[in-house]
Amino acid sequence: MGSGFSLLLADTNLCTSPSPEPSLGDLPESCVASVLVHLDPQEICRLALLNRAFWGASSADFVWESKLPSNYESVIERVFDDFPSNLCKRDIYARLSRLNSFDGGTKKVWLDKSTGRICLSVSSKGLAITGIDDRRYWNRIPTEESRLADQIKCSGRFAR
Known part of the structure; x- marks a missing residue:
């Protein structure tokens, strides 16, 4: 039943079929941000240009707070x-x-x-x-x- 419904939606172009292989853009921003905490600021800025997930993760406050001095x-x-x-x-x-x-x-x-x-x-x-x-x-x-x-x-x- 589910496959028939998906086929119906695909025929009417109401939804797009998912990519057959996952990509970096599929990673949750929170996971990406957890990795960015361990990188240098220059590397964070370069990776932010990679895709939307990395751009959003590079804007997280906890990523940049780890780069700021305590005082x-x-x-x-x-x-x-x-x-x-x-x-x-x-x-x-x-x-x-x-x-x-x-x-x-x-x-x-x-x-x-x-x-x-x-x-x-x-x-x-x-x-x-x-x-x-x-x-x-x-x-x-x-x-x-x-x-x-x-x-x-x-x-x-x-x-x-």
Whole structure:
């Protein structure tokens, strides 16, 4: 009885016959997302172009939350004045991966895409000499020989 009904529907083009072999597009998004958690962000973005299941799975918040550092919320509070609260984790990752200036442009922070760590670059103008903040004891002398062009570069965790 069931085969006759299927044959009837196939003849009237009311339903399409399933593909004889399963494909990657047949995988549930939740299964694909469980695999994507273990990949690098660049690999996730490349696989998102594969098909709709991978695209949907690559948008899952838990996939991108695993790529964000544990203290990303405190970084957002310190760096951004008006950070939108309705962004998904993928968009938060994208914003943090850019070079973000703060503290009057004397400091820059970004998320290193290969390690997932927060990087901080501090300009010499952003430094303060504790205890000897008197111009008689020091002068800032810019030089062309400076490798970092007036910046001291440090990488690691963003400390509070």
